[in-house]
Amino acid sequence: xxxxxxxxxxxxxxxxxxxxxxxxxxxxxxxxxxxxxxxxxxxxxxxxxxxxxxxxxxxxxxxxxxxxxxxxxxxxxxxxxxxxxxxxxxxxxxxxxxxxxxxxxxxxxxxxxxxxxxxxxxxxxxxxxxxxxxxxxxxxxxxxxxxxxxxxxxxxxxxxxxxxxxxxxxxxxxxxxxxxxxxxxxxxxxxxxxxxxxxxxxxxxxxxxxxxxxxxxxxxxxxxxxxxxxxxxxxxxxxxxxxxxxxxxxxxxxxxxxxxxxxxxxxxxxxxxxxxxxxxxxxxxxxxxxxxxxxxxxxxxxxxxxxxxxxxxxxxxxxxxxxxxxxxxxxxxxxxxxxxxxxxxxxxxxxxxxxxxxxxxxxxxxxxxxxxxxxxxxxxxxxxxxxxxxxxxxxxxxxx
Numbered sequence: 001x002x003x004x005x006x007x008x009x010x011x012x013x014x015x016x017x018x019x020x021x022x023x024x025x026x027x028x029x030x031x032x033x034x035x036x037x038x039x040x041x042x043x044x045x046x047x048x049x050x051x052x053x054x055x056x057x058x059x060x061x062x063x064x065x066x067x068x069x070x071x072x073x074x075x076x077x078x079x080x081x082x083x084x085x086x087x088x089x090x091x092x093x094x095x096x097x098x099x100x101x102x103x104x105x106x107x108x109x110x111x112x113x114x115x116x117x118x119x120x121x122x123x124x125x126x127x128x129x130x131x132x133x134x135x136x137x138x139x140x141x142x143x144x145x146x147x148x149x150x151x152x153x154x155x156x157x158x159x160x161x162x163x164x165x166x167x168x169x170x171x172x173x174x175x176x177x178x179x180x181x182x183x184x185x186x187x188x189x190x191x192x193x194x195x196x197x198x199x200x201x202x203x204x205x206x207x208x209x210x211x212x213x214x215x216x217x218x219x220x221x222x223x224x225x226x227x228x229x230x231x232x233x234x235x236x237x238x239x240x241x242x243x244x245x246x247x248x249x250x251x252x253x254x255x256x257x258x259x260x261x262x263x264x265x266x267x268x269x270x271x272x273x274x275x276x277x278x279x280x281x282x283x284x285x286x287x288x289x290x291x292x293x294x295x296x297x298x299x300x301x302x303x304x305x306x307x308x309x310x311x312x313x314x315x316x317x318x319x320x321x322x323x324x325x326x327x328x329x330x331x332x333x334x335x336x337x338x339x340x341x342x343x344x345x346x347x348x349x350x351x352x353x354x355x356x357x358x359x360x361x362x363x364x365x366x367x368x369x370x371x372x373x374x375x376x377x378x379x380x381x382x383x384x385x386x387x388x389x390x391x392x393x394x395x396x397x398x399x400x
Contacts, residue, residue, distance in 0.1 A: 013080060013196075018263050021075030023068060034256045035068045065244055069252040073259050074226070077216070080262065081195040082202060083228035085235060087243060088250040092211020093119050095225030096158075096189065097127075098248060099207050102239040103156035103185050106132030110156045111149045111184070113140035113170055115163035115371045118360040120189065124158065140170040141302060146178055154184040161309070162192040165355045165379035166372040167293045167319050169302035172309060176204030185234070191215075191346070192317050196269040197310040201230060214346030215316070217261045218268050222254040268348070268384065272316030275350075275390065276382035280318050282391050288328070288398045290376070293319040317345060318380040326375035329354050333378070335397035338389055350383035350390055 011019070025033055040060050042048040050056025060066055070088050078086035089095045100123065104110055112124045114137040124135045133155075138145040140159060150157070157179040161170040176186045187207040188200040194215045200208050210216060212224035225248075229235065243249075273296075280294035292299070295306035296314020306314065322328035333341050333352055342351040343358045353359060356375045360368055368374075382390070 011079075014266055016076065016079040017265055020079040020262075021072040023072055032069065032072055032256060032259050034252055035063075036252050037067075038063050063252065064247050064249045067249075067252050067255070069259070070250050070255040073250070073255040073262070076259060076262050077195070077210075077212075077226055078228060080265070081208060081228045082199050083208065084230040085232060086226055086228045087235070087239065088212075088255060089225035089227065089243070089248045090250055090254075091223045091248075092191065092209070092213055092225040093123075094248040095209040095211070095227045096120055096187075097123060098239065098242045098246070099187050099209050099227045100128065100156055100158060102234070102242050103187065103207075104128070104133050105155075108132075108155040109134045109136070109153065110158060111136050111138065111146075111154050111179075112157065113159040113161075113163065113168070114138060115140055115166050115168045116158075116160055117164040117189070118355075118363055120158070120160065121360075121363055121367075121371075140168050143171070143174060146175055150178040150182040150184070152182065154179065154182045156187055157184050158187045158189070160189040160192070161198075162295055162306070162315060162317065163371075164192065165317075165319050165353070165359065165377065167192070167295055167300070167315075167317060168372065169295060169300075169306045169309065171305055172200050172203040172205055176206075180204070185231075192315055193310055194265065194269055194315075194346075196266050197273075197313055197315060201228070203309065206231060206234075212258050212261075213344070215261075215269060215272075216258055216265060216346075218265070218346055218348055219261070220344060220347050220349070222251075222257045224250055224254050224258050269316065271384050272346075272382055273313050275384070275387050276316045276318055277314055278387050279380070279382055279390055279394075280314070283318065283320055283394070286395070286398055288322060288324070289320050290323040291321040293321075316382050318382060320378050320380060321374055322376040322378070324376060326354075326356065329376050329378050331400060332394075332397045335400045336393055337396070338385065338393035339380075345379070345381035347381060348384045350385055351381040353379040353381070355379055 074086040138149050179186045185206040188205045190208050208228040210226045277296050284292045339350040
């Protein structure tokens with residue numbers, strides 16, 4: 001590598017998304033290069049020794065630790081998020097696990113919101129307790145419950161807002177204030193909002209995690225995750241140990257794909273929101289649907305908070321409940337001609353999911369009900385198709 005293009009602090013979001021973190025080799029390529037190598041060479045044994053003992057100049061030594069293409073993705077996403085640092089991982093769940101594991105240890109305590117993605121719920125209720133960590137879940141919108149849970153010390157607070165799949169909105173600033181008084185770091189899963197709509201660190205959160213598989217890629221091509229933060233001491237003392245020795249490394253090829261995704265993230269999220277807002281209003285008028293949950297609708301129970309936290313927009317996800325329960329939900333899914341049945345989200349293609357039987361299948365029934373998930377609920381990730389085609393597809397499926 002010869003030169004590194006340093007981004008100016010004056011660059012605005014769209015410019016950062018296209019040019020942030022760009023590193024060019026001696027070939028002066030326009031598109032970022034893919035460095036698929038696993039290792040690096042040294043001019044001398046002494047240089048290798050200095051690279052490993054920290055006395056030499058900072059450089060790449062092994063792609064499990066760091067890689068030029070991955071580093072470009074990390075720097076660009078950090079600039080968009082407004083965070084000082086970013087570490088990429090192989091998947092979103094790897095990001096969640098490593099962020100939480102780096103915050104706590106045996107004998108520690110973690111408090112989380114009850115409405116969580118199925119795998120996140122598993123980490124808090126099953127995996128962390130296996131390692132001697134006490135965990136407690138509370139209703140995300142219940143401030144008194146949060147205050148009670150955080151009236152005693154904790155290592156970390158974990159929450160999703162909007163939550164998956166019920167689109168519950170949690171007051172990040174309020175929870176962060178309580179958490180910090182309890183000695184806890186606040187970890188926010190920001191997947192549904194994306195950094196385009198919501199920047200939790202600016203509201204008091206300490207750590208933001210993403211499944212880059214979703215909107216950041218946005219076209220169903222690859223897996224990836226990211227952990228963003230400002231506290232370099234926490235990274236150097238805790239997080240880097242987990243990442244270095246457990247190896248949840250992002251592939252350089254995936255990092256390159258995700259770099260390309262960041263270039264169009266803002267444009268795509270804007271289009272997702274336009275379609276989702278129009279579709280949510282349309283679905284509210286359909287008699288077969290008993291409830292529509294979309295943060296941009298005035299009918300959403302935390303609409304005002306959502307508009308405050310999410311740049312005045314509702315995002316690209318909708319949850320809807322069919323009065324006929326599971327049978328009605330399956331009938332709608334099976335009669336869709338345009339929208340695909342899939343457990344993914346944030347894609348250019350519109351995708352519909354039945355959380356009860358897929359993403360949250362292994363969550364006990366009573367816990368699903370407590371999360372607000374019913375057998376008649378569907379999660380709709382609204383894509384970039386023509387809005388009238390989406391309306392017609394849903395309307396035809398509802399009328400069967």
